[in-house]
Amino acid sequence: MEVVYITIGVSIIVAVGFFIAFIKTVKSGQYDDTYTPAVRMLFDDELVLEKDDQTNEQINNEN
Amino acid sequence: MSKGNCYHCGTDFTTEIIPFDEKEFCCNGCKTVYEILNVNNLNCYYDLEAAPGTIPTEIKGKYNYLDEPEIISKLVEFDDGDTTVVTLYVPVIHCSSCIWILENLHKLNEGIKTSIVNFPKKTVRVTFKNEETSLKEIVELITSIGYEPYISLEDADNNKRKVDKTLIYQIAVAAFAFGNVMLLSFPEYFEVEEFWLDKYKVLFRWIMFFMSVPVVFYSAKDYFISAYKGLSHKILNIDVPIALGIFVLFVRSSVEIIFDLGTGFFDSLTGLVFFLLLGKFFQQKTYSFLSFERDYKSYFPIAVTKLNKEKEENILVQDIEIGDRLLIRNEELIPVDGILINGEAMLDYSFVTGESLPVGKKSGDKVFAGGKQTSGAIEMEVLETVSQSYLTQLWSNDVFNKNEGKNIKNITDSISKYFTLAILIISTSAGIFWYLKDPIIAINVVTSILIIACPCALALSAPFALGNMLRIFGKKKFYLKNAEVIEKIAKINTLVFDKTGTITSNDESKLEYRGEPLTKEEKARIKLLVRSSNHPLSRALYDFIEENTSEETTYDFQEIVGKGIQGEINGNFFKIGSASFVNAEKDTSFNTSIYIAINKEIKGKFVFKNTYREDVENVFKTLNNHYELVILSGDNEGEKNYLETVLPQNTKLIFNQKPEDKLEFIKSLQKEGKKVMMIGDGLNDAGALAQSNVGISISENINVFSPACDAILDASLFSKLPNFFKLSKQTMSIIVASFTVSFLYNFVGMYFALTGNLIPVVAAILMPLSSITIVVFVTVLTNFFAKNV
Structure with a gap:
């Protein structure tokens, strides 16, 4: 049962790891603006679409 | 009248339509923005939202001052000579297209490295290379596409507000400890005699101890500080029994594990601190797009x-x-x-x-x-x-330097005085009783009483009730500076209203024609004439005349600045403008008027009248039952007679008030012992808003500025004011009711404590149970009452 020292030790280290990670995310301001990133994420698709249009146009022009 | 909408800004067409690239625009400004975006392949802007744009404003020379190094250095956040970072406040940001275009600025100007929008705060943070572009160029660029940044005197002060995140860290520490301590204390809850448990419980207990240390000395430190401050001012605030409870919990638990007497109450200790901090956190709600601290500096260039x-x-x-x-x-x-x-x-x-x-x-x-x-x-x-x-x-004036909030006793503090006294009396008498009977149990009982009486549920009632109400108000567009404002509103007995812009509506100045009736043809011609003028009064008149614009041609059109316009249409000579311009006698009324003369004969005048908000009559009638009402206006007495007929008879009407007079008037009411609420809108009310117990600022557009105040109300909801006041009072009743519930829990706990039977598992169940029921109780009730508003 001495293994309990290891398991508890490991679990606390993991927990402390998450705790530090949380503090870091707060400090770096990741929760300051919770709206804009959600919108921004969707823009990448739009940009790709636009590029597709352009390439299509180019192909059409070449024809 | 509407013939469609502008492709760029969505404005209904009332005047001419400018066609371009198979799309229709309301003005050249909108067309230009479309062109800029089109040329740079940024048309995606219009795919994200329909008609997302705003009409750009004229900026010729306006931003020349951004060439001055002294001014630039006051505005930028960071500048290493090579790269500069600046955050600009752009009030018109309103949709996802705005985010998209502002984050693609680098496609419009090569010098811009990145631009990041913070939508809730309506800011854009631009990083650019000094060699390739300048602050002035960037500001002019984003203005030219319709996103004029707002740069005010306030920005020059440059002491940027720092958000205090300490509370979040404190909660994180408490939550971390609470979760782990709960797991570690679980095996011992059932007090079974078991070999392995016996062997490792010392390890478990010491881990719990070390986890609780930061909770007591970091997470809970504000309670100790506040209790100490309260005591040094001879006030028994709610933090006194809380601090006492936390202290006793920690000391007794430590003693128990050091002398191997028991497991201690580390689970209850960490849980208690965690719940208390959660309550504190819930009470905080900030509207990042609003500011309640503005002075003239945020208006001034x-x-x-x-x-x-x-x-x-x-x-x-x-x-x-x-x-x-x-x-x-x-x-x-x-x-x-x-x-x-x-x-x-x-x-x-x-x-x-x-x-x-x-x-x-x-x-x-x-x-x-x-x-x-x-x-x-x-x-x-x-x-x-x-x-x-x-x-x-x-x-x-001193009123702007006062540090308010320090001497105001809130509802929790006023009840905690008696509560703390009661607990001290009970614990001492129980201590004496048990000391005579069985001295060993005495200490056990006294500490148990202090632990179980620790007013967690009591301390959570007000934060959760007020915090929830604050959010409900926010959803209903009544924005409060903080939760305490609800308590202050509930205590008000005198209401002071500003007139212009507060009980009258700002953008709905009504026109009224007085004089010889005009024929349809004449009206159409007047409309044609005023169309050529950019004067605000001309534009208002243009919008007012319903007839279609005459299609004839104007000859000799002339705009005489400050006087009026004139021109000849089909042989008739029109003069539109001030009284002196048309040689009319100026009347004595104070309202702005536009006079009309055709062929030197004065026909009549269009008079601008303030319109009162809908329901002003009803609102005042309802409020009159509970409050003393005053109208405090900076205007002359022009509308006194009208107001007297509309408003309840005992409403005081006071006119010709300068900004300082308004402030002094509020002060004099307060000296009479009244709790005064000021409801105003302009900067001239700023002093009165600050002096009053609660200052509410009415705003037609909450994104635009309002002076420093305790609350901001969307003007369209003026008629709901009585409901909001009623709701604030109900919230206070809910808090009182929840106090009763939490006292019941204390009685139950006290039974265990007084008989010397408080074991950790009872405390561990009772404490979270009471807190959670209180939270549920106040949340359900506040939501229920708010439904009817």
Whole structure:
């Protein structure tokens, strides 16, 4: 049962790891603006679409 | 009348339509923005949202001051000579297209490295290379696509607000400890005799101890500080029993594990701190797009153009000296008091008084700070410096320096005095009783009482009730500065209203025609004439006349600045303008009027009338039952008779009040022992708003500015004011009711404590149970009452 020292030790280290990670995310301001990133994420698709249009146009022009 | 919408900004077409690229635009501004975006392959802007744009404003020369290194250094966040970072506040940001276009600025200007939008705060943070572009170029670029940034005197102060995140860290520490301690203390809850448990419980207990140390000394430190401060002011606030409870919990638990007497109450300790901090956190709700701390500095420009021997020079507003000559361009704000030297001024004082109709000034007239020039450029000579001007010296009053909130006792504190006394009495008498009977149990009982009486549920009632109500109000567009405002509103007994802009509506100035009736043809011709004028009154008249614009041609059209317009249509000579312009007798009423003369014969006049908000009558009637009502206006007595007929009889009407008078009036009411609420809108109410117990600012558009106050109400909801007041009072009743519930829990706990039977598992169940039921109780009740509003 001495293994309990290891398991508890490991679990606390993991927990402390998450705790530090949380503090870091707060400090770096990741929760300051919770709206804009959600919108921004969707823009990448739009940009790709636009590029597709352009390439299509180019192909059409070449024809 | 509407013939469709502008492809760019969505405005209904009322005048001519500008077709371009198979799309229709309302004005050249919108067309230009479309062109810019089109050329740069940024058309995606219009795919994200329909008609997302705003009409760009004229900026010729307006941002020249951004060339001055001194001013730039005050605005930028970071500058290493190579790269610069600046955050600009852009109030018009309103949809996802805005985010998209502002984050693609680098496609419009090569020098821009990145631009990041913070949508809730309506800011865009631009990083650019100094070599390739400049701050002025960037500001002009985003203005040209319709996103004019707002740069004010406030930005120059440069002490950016730092958000305090300590509470979040404290909660994180408490939550971490709470979760782990719960797991570790679980095995011992059932007090089974078991070999392995016996062998490792010492390890478990010491881990719990070490986890609780930061909770007590970091997470809970504010309770100790607050209790100490309270005691040194001889106030028994709610933090006294809380701090006592936490202290006793920690000491007793430590003693128990050191002398191997038991497991201690570390689970209850960490849980208690965690729940208390959660309550604190819930009570905080900030509206990042609003500010409740604004003074004149957020309205005033940062720089102004000084005329130095016919040479233009940009200087900081603080550096203006008496005797300077200033050039004020169209749409610019007059920063200081002075005398108009050159040009015709039409000053819009809506920031100050709430009056939306511009006031005309001739050269030689005195002009006051705070007015916005609306017709062309003017020159003025400075009479007073910024801080000494008529309006701005209001802020030198002490009321703006007071540190409020310190001496206000809230509902929890007022009840905790008796609560704390009761607990101290019970624990001492129980201690004496048990000491005589069985001295060993005595300490056990006393500490148990202090632990179980720790008013967790009591301390959570108000934060959760007020915090929840704060959010409900926010959803209903009544934005409060903090949760305490609800408590203050519930105590109010006197209401003071400003008139213009508060009980009258700002943008719905109604026109009324008086005089000889005009024929349809004449009206159509007047409309044709006013179409050619950009004067605000002309535009208002244009919108008012319902007939279609005459299709005839105007000859000899002339606009005489500051007087009116004239022109000949089909042989008839029209003159539209001020009384002196058409040679009419000026009447005695104070309302702005436009006179009409056809062929030198005066036909009549269009009179602008303030319209009162819908339901003003009903609102006042309802409020009159519970409150003393006062109208405090800076205007003349022109509408006194009308107001007397509409409002309840005992409403006090006071006119001709200067900003300082308003402040003093509130003060005098407070000296009579009244709890006063001021409801106003303009900067001239700022003193009264700050002096009153609760200051509510009414705003037509909450994104635009409102003076420092405790609450901001969307103007369209004026009629709901009585409901909001009622709801605040109900919230206080809910808190009192939840106090009763939490006392019941204390009685139950006290039974265990007094009989000496408080074991950790009982405390561990009772404490979270009471907290959670209280939270559920107040949340359900506040939501229920709010439903009916």
